[in-house]
Amino acid sequence: MENKKIAHDPLVLLARRAAAAGAQVLSGRDEEKFNTDEKSAAGDWVTDFDRAAEEAIRATIFTARPNDELTGEEFPSQKPANPSGYRWSIDPLDGTTNFVRNIAYYCSSVGVCQRQDDGTDLWVAAAIVAPALQVEYFAGRGQGAWKHDLRTKKITQLTGPVESDAKLLGTGFGYDAERREFQLSVLTELLPDFVNIRRIGSAALDLCLVAEGSLDAYAEFGTQEYDWAAGALIAEETGTPVGRPVGYPGWQYAGLVDTSKLVSPKV
Incomplete structure (x- = not known):
């Protein structure tokens, strides 16, 4: 069972309700009922479910906190x-x-940040619900990260990866062919540190x-x-090293990866 503090944290609770509404x-x-459209390239799809899920998430947040700013994919x-700063x-x-x-690996992802005096954003709560997997992940800053099995109702604290001689690397690829070529070149440099890779299809x-x-x-x-807003905090709250992109595009990473190899593309 999760600790009492996170169980009653209003931002975590709202993030969980919002992600559940989308899921x-x-x-x-x-x-x-897909009504599928392409966005940036072939295979980069958006459906009526994307739009309806975002509407459900926004409505859940706005009802509880009408002075918070909302940003999303769709x-x-x-x-x-009268902005609250969140x-x-x-x-x-x-x-x-x-x-x-x-393919079962898809989810609704919701993260919230607070604007700091220096103009930076501090991510404070996050929730991700994967309905086909029947699992929820959530975290609050300084309160740990947790996994909720929606079938059994069991909640366990997450502790991140441990050093291993058989490490697995997760990654993803863009829709643009030139970007994929660059990503593959970096992957070639990373692979000697891992025994294999997985491409799940959801950054969150x-x-x-x-x-x-x-x-x-x-x-x-x-x-x-929006791809990493919730997931980065969840990984970070396990004590796992996490890097968020500075600007766009950039590298998102988490876990036992040699960051010196995450170079920028040559212009």
Whole structure:
């Protein structure tokens, strides 16, 4: 069972309710209702489920905290007249390709940050719900990271990966061919440190798998904030080294990875 502090933290509770609201939409998966469109490139899909899940998440947050800023993947930012200093970053359906192809690794991801006096963002609460896997991950700053098995109702604290001679690396690839070529070149440098790689198809769940120790490391170039907003805090709260991209594009990483090899592309 999670500790009492995180069990009653209002931001964590709201993040969990919001992610669950999005996942509830996704649990109604129906191929006849996808209405699939392409965004940046072939295979970069968005469906009516992406949009409906984001609407459900936004409504949940706005009802509880109307003065918080809302940013997400599918709709413009929602800025209040009297901002609270808190901003939510929403990925309503991380792993849309998996969702469309009926691969279980997709989720709703919700993270919230607080603007600091120096202008930086401090990520303070996060929740991710994967409906097909029937699992929830959540974290609060300074309160640890947790996994909730929605079938058994069991909640366990996550402790991250441990040193191993058989390390697994998680990664992902962009839709642009030139970016994939660059990513592969870096992957070639990273591979000697690992026995194999996994490509899950959801950055949010990759980070959660590092948090629970199923993956030893994750590194991907070119992710957007909503991809990692929740998952990075969940991994970080296990004591796992985490790097968030500075600007866009950049490297997102977590776990036992040699960061000196995460170079930038040659311009």
